[in-house]
Amino acid sequence: MATPISPLFIPKPHLQLLLNELRHRGYSVVGPTVDQEAIVYGEIQSIEQLPQGWTDEQAPGHYRLKRRDDNAWFGFVVGPHSWKKYLFPPKTTLLTAEKTESGWQFIPRSADTTKFALLGVRACELAAMRIQDQVFLNGPYQDPLYRERREHLFVISVNCTQAASTCFCTSMKTGPRCENGFDLALTEIDTGFLCEVGSERGREVLDAFVSLARRASEGSSVASNSNNDCVTANEICFATPEQLKSAENARQQAVDQITRQMETSDLPGLLLSNLDHPRWKEVGERCLSCTNCTMVCPTCFCSSVTEVRDLNMDRVERERTWDSCFNPDFSYLGGSLVRNDTASRYRQWLTHKLDGWHAQFGTSGCVGCGRCITWCPVGIDITEEVAAIREETSP
Amino acid sequence: MPRKPRLAVFKFASCDGCQLSLLDAEDELLAICDRVEIAHFAEASSDLQPGPYDVALVEGSITTHEDAERIKRVRADSKFLMTIGACATSGGIQSLRNWGQIDEWVQSVYPSPEFIRTLATSTAIADHVLVDFALHGCPINHHQLVDILVALAEGRNPRVPSHSVCLDCKHRGTVCHVVARGIPCLGPVTQSGCGAICPAYDRGCYGCFGPSQPANTASLVSQFRSHGHSTEKLVPLLRSFNAAAPEFQRASEQLVILGPNSEG
Numbered sequence: 131m132a133t134p135i136s137p138l139f140i141p142k143p144h145l146q147l148l149l150n151e152l153r154h155r156g157y158s159v160v161g162p163t164v165d166q167e168a169i170v171y172g173e174i175q176s177i178e179q180l181p182q183g184w185t186d187e188q189a190p191g192h193y194r195l196k197r198r199d200d201n202a203w204f205g206f207v208v209g210p211h212s213w214k215k216y217l218f219p220p221k222t223t224l225l226t227a228e229k230t231e232s233g234w235q236f237i238p239r240s241a242d243t244t245k246f247a248l249l250g251v252r253a254c255e256l257a258a259m260r261i262q263d264q265v266f267l268n269g270p271y272q273d274p275l276y277r278e279r280r281e282h283l284f285v286i287s288v289n290c291t292q293a294a295s296t297c298f299c300t301s302m303k304t305g306p307r308c309e310n311g312f313d314l315a316l317t318e319i320d321t322g323f324l325c326e327v328g329s330e331r332g333r334e335v336l337d338a339f340v341s342l343a344r345r346a347s348e349g350s351s352v353a354s355n356s357n358n359d360c361v362t363a364n365e366i367c368f369a370t371p372e373q374l375k376s377a378e379n380a381r382q383q384a385v386d387q388i389t390r391q392m393e394t395s396d397l398p399g400l401l402l403s404n405l406d407h408p409r410w411k412e413v414g415e416r417c418l419s420c421t422n423c424t425m426v427c428p429t430c431f432c433s434s435v436t437e438v439r440d441l442n443m444d445r446v447e448r449e450r451t452w453d454s455c456f457n458p459d460f461s462y463l464g465g466s467l468v469r470n471d472t473a474s475r476y477r478q479w480l481t482h483k484l485d486g487w488h489a490q491f492g493t494s495g496c497v498g499c500g501r502c503i504t505w506c507p508v509g510i511d512i513t514e515e516v517a518a519i520r521e522e523t524s525p
Numbered sequence: 526m527p528r529k530p531r532l533a534v535f536k537f538a539s540c541d542g543c544q545l546s547l548l549d550a551e552d553e554l555l556a557i558c559d560r561v562e563i564a565h566f567a568e569a570s571s572d573l574q575p576g577p578y579d580v581a582l583v584e585g586s587i588t589t590h591e592d593a594e595r596i597k598r599v600r601a602d603s604k605f606l607m608t609i610g611a612c613a614t615s616g617g618i619q620s621l622r623n624w625g626q627i628d629e630w631v632q633s634v635y636p637s638p639e640f641i642r643t644l645a646t647s648t649a650i651a652d653h654v655l656v657d658f659a660l661h662g663c664p665i666n667h668h669q670l671v672d673i674l675v676a677l678a679e680g681r682n683p684r685v686p687s688h689s690v691c692l693d694c695k696h697r698g699t700v701c702h703v704v705a706r707g708i709p710c711l712g713p714v715t716q717s718g719c720g721a722i723c724p725a726y727d728r729g730c731y732g733c734f735g736p737s738q739p740a741n742t743a744s745l746v747s748q749f750r751s752h753g754h755s756t757e758k759l760v761p762l763l764r765s766f767n768a769a770a771p772e773f774q775r776a777s778e779q780l781v782i783l784g785p786n787s788e789g
């Protein structure tokens with residue numbers, strides 16, 4: 131971690147130069163953009179592709195893309211996509227085997243050299259990445275693709291300045307402030323961004339960006355020391371006390387807007403000691419077993435591995451695809467389905483996520499991003515389910 | 526080398542689209558012929574060889590007395606009987622007749638109704654004989670069909686997932702229409718098979734591949750009603766290619782009982 135210095139103020143249009151610098155360094159920059167009536171994550175070349183002036187309205191089973199009455203660039207929260215699609219892609223070929231004269235030839239997956247720079251990672255998403263690191267990198271076996279992509283990853287996080295009704299990061303102690311796990315962290319204020327540095331790599335990119343900006347804006351000064359001698363709003367300078375205050379207020383606004391809560395003092399323990407609770411059956415009647423919650427969850431990591439052969443039987447690919455504990459077939463074991471009803475599958479998901487993960491990975495599997503609540507077609511709310519199990523439990 | 530399995534294709538009340546998807550599998554057809562002997566396939570060849578067959582693909586539903594008898598003979602002649610498509614698997618779009626008055630329809634549709642002899646219902650093959658495997662879809666996905674044929678020849682399990690269309694939407698990164706636009710979509714209760722095409726092109730899922738495992742239509746429909754979608758809109762959504770699939774049928778009939786939204 132680099133020595134903390136006071137944040138730089140970056141006028142909004144200059145963000146383009148940061149994108150340019152990252153692209154120049156071989157990064158594919160991915161960030162939020164408006165598509166399919168939502169704010170999704172995709173490759174971006176230009177700041178024009180950011181959701182400027184857009185926001186999202188979220189509630190259980192409900193999401194709407196809305197116009198803002200200002201032109202904020204990051205005035206929304208987390209959407210249907212999560213960054214996990216870049217580190218743990220929905221479909222990966224792990225291995226190929228080809229039949230040759232001398233028998234089967236195994237061709238391992240070639241090393242992945244894609245360098246992603248993620249722009250706009252929220253605090254809860256940083257926490258989700260830490261959890262997936264734990265799952266994919268810190269166990270007895272590492273996932274090679276995840277490792278390759280993770281090592282090259284450049285993370286620009288953005289502090290939330292508002293929250294959705296579905297957010298509950300404060301309960302899970304994951305946000306909304308980005309504390310660590312980023313290379314650069316931005317806080318948006320009216321005129322620009324306050325930028326903090328979180329790593330050596332972040333410092334290096336920021337320095338290169340500042341000299342790029344200096345060259346680009348001939349005649350305007352770019353502060354390189356603590357003397358704040360900026361005269362116009364178009365310059366990169368150390369943030370003024372007023373700007374620091376505005377950023378603080380903006381971040382506080384997100385904290386103030388969080389209304390949803392999940393009590394965690396009795397987690398782990400509560401769920402695993404209530405396996406016969408009637409609530410499981412009740413939620414099992416509402417749940418569609420559709421897998422949406424697990425697909426959108428930034429920490430869910432289940433997959434299936436299938437050997438896919440071509441028709442002539444001379445080539446086999448080992449494919450890994452996202453799968454879910456909500457699929458009946460996912461529990462096919464020893465000739466039968468272990469979890470053959472929706473209630474048992476919902477129970478598996480919740481007990482694993484909030485209870486079993488602690489023993490398995492030393493952390494909760496939930497970061498409080500609220501995606502599973504918003505993107506459940508019938509609006510099942512994880513916080514409400516936990517509360518219901520707690521309330522109706524005899525002490 | 527063991528004998529190649531003998532394959533037969535039979536047509537009942539249907540549009541031929543599912544059989545055609547076997548012929549459409551141009552890239553794979555030669556390889557299939559290496560693996561199976563096509564003994565009876567009227568759509569492809571007039572050389573129709575008699576049974577017994579190792580594998581019978583049955584397309585279409587049962588809508589006449591003659592067909593109700595014929596399917597029994599097909600069954601008797603076939604070791605492994607597989608239905609292909611929505612008609613054979615759940616009665617097809619023509620099962621809409623199950624909710625109408627067949628005589629009235631015959632009168633209004635045909636210029637010479639006296640020549641028409643038909644059953645009052647369109648029913649799935651499984652309502653008449655034992656079915657060993659059901660391949661869903663309107664039409665079926667020919668990649669799945671090819672995989673099953675090869676799997677049968679090789680004695681392995683076919684790769685035909687029974688999960689919801691939603692999983693495919695999420696794999697593709699499609700934003701959910703139910704959540705983001707309030708459009709009713711049958712994806713959460715429909716089996717995968719198409720790769721979630723309709724949601725990727727701005728439409729809700731029409732349920733071509735029939736009910737998924739499980740298909741909680743009751744919960745989904747009650748959510749659609751709470752979004753303000755009317756019975757008049759939801760009943761036709763449930764009553765299309767797989768109208769008579771039990772989970773869809775139950776849900777549409779429940780809606781009719783509930784009546785218009787204003788009361789519910």
Ligand code: SF4
Pocket residue numbers: 207208252253254255290292293294297298299300304305306307384498499500
């Ligand atoms: S859960 Fe917290 S960190 Fe995540 S988007 Fe909402 S406010 Fe931001």
Ligand code: SF4
Pocket residue numbers: 423426427428429430483495496497498499500501502503512
């Ligand atoms: S369980 Fe839900 S709220 Fe928690 S991290 Fe996953 S999607 Fe977010």
Ligand code: SF4
Pocket residue numbers: 416417418419420421422423424456505506507508509510
């Ligand atoms: S909780 Fe919601 S999103 Fe998850 S499987 Fe059930 S219905 Fe689908």
Ligand code: SF4
Pocket residue numbers: 422507690691692694695699700701702703704710711712713721724729730
């Ligand atoms: S659009 Fe339809 S199929 Fe796709 S995730 Fe939403 S409900 Fe499921």
